Amino acid sequence: MPTRIPATVPMIVTARRWLAAAGSLLAALAVALSAYAMHAAAPAARERLLLAAAFGFAHGLALAALAPLAQRAGALWAQGLLLAGVLLFSGSLAAAALLGAPTALAPVGGVLLIGGWLLQAADRLRG
Numbered sequence: 578m579p580t581r582i583p584a585t586v587p588m589i590v591t592a593r594r595w596l597a598a599a600g601s602l603l604a605a606l607a608v609a610l611s612a613y614a615m616h617a618a619a620p621a622a623r624e625r626l627l628l629a630a631a632f633g634f635a636h637g638l639a640l641a642a643l644a645p646l647a648q649r650a651g652a653l654w655a656q657g658l659l660l661a662g663v664l665l666f667s668g669s670l671a672a673a674a675l676l677g678a679p680t681a682l683a684p685v686g687g688v689l690l691i692g693g694w695l696l697q698a699a700d701r702l703r704g
Contacts, residue, residue, distance in 0.1 A: 589653070593644045596656050600640025603663065607633035610671065622674035629667035629674070636663040636690070649703065655696035662689030 607630040614626035636659055647653050666686025672678035 589647075592653050593647055596644035596647075596653070596660065597641050599660055600637045600642075600644060603637030603660075604634050604641065605637075607631070607637060607667075618674065625670045625674040629670040632663055632670075632690075633667045636660075643697070649700055651696060651700040651703070655693045655700055658689050658693030658696060662686045662691075662693055666690060 610626055610633065611630035614623050614630060618626050640656055640659060643652070644656055647656065663686065665682045666689075669678070669680045669683040669686060673680045
């Protein structure tokens with residue numbers, strides 16, 4: 578039987594709040610990044626910036642919505658993977674577009690995103 582995390586455990590409540598806040602911040606930054614991409618970025622950088630913004634917004638929204646509902650440690654781990662994955666994936670694309678950095682971390686971020694969603698699915702199947 579899966580172990581449920583009591584809502585009264587301060588550390589778990591804090592983790593939920595931080596993940597939800599991080600998701601909201603990520604979504605806000607994604608909106609700003611997309612505005613920058615469309616109005617100020619060089620045309621060559623626009624595609625990468627918009628892709629980074631799309632992933633940032635979608636995963637920010639998901640974190641803001643899912644984090645308060647986390648009942649088990651597996652869900653918190655899944656959401657932590659989503660946060661790390663989107664930071665590496667979107668961050669790598671944005672750094673490439675803005676700074677000319679390599680996109681070497683984008684595949685790592687993508688793998689973390691896939692793992693986070695699979696772990697989230699497994700957690701949801703448990704109840």
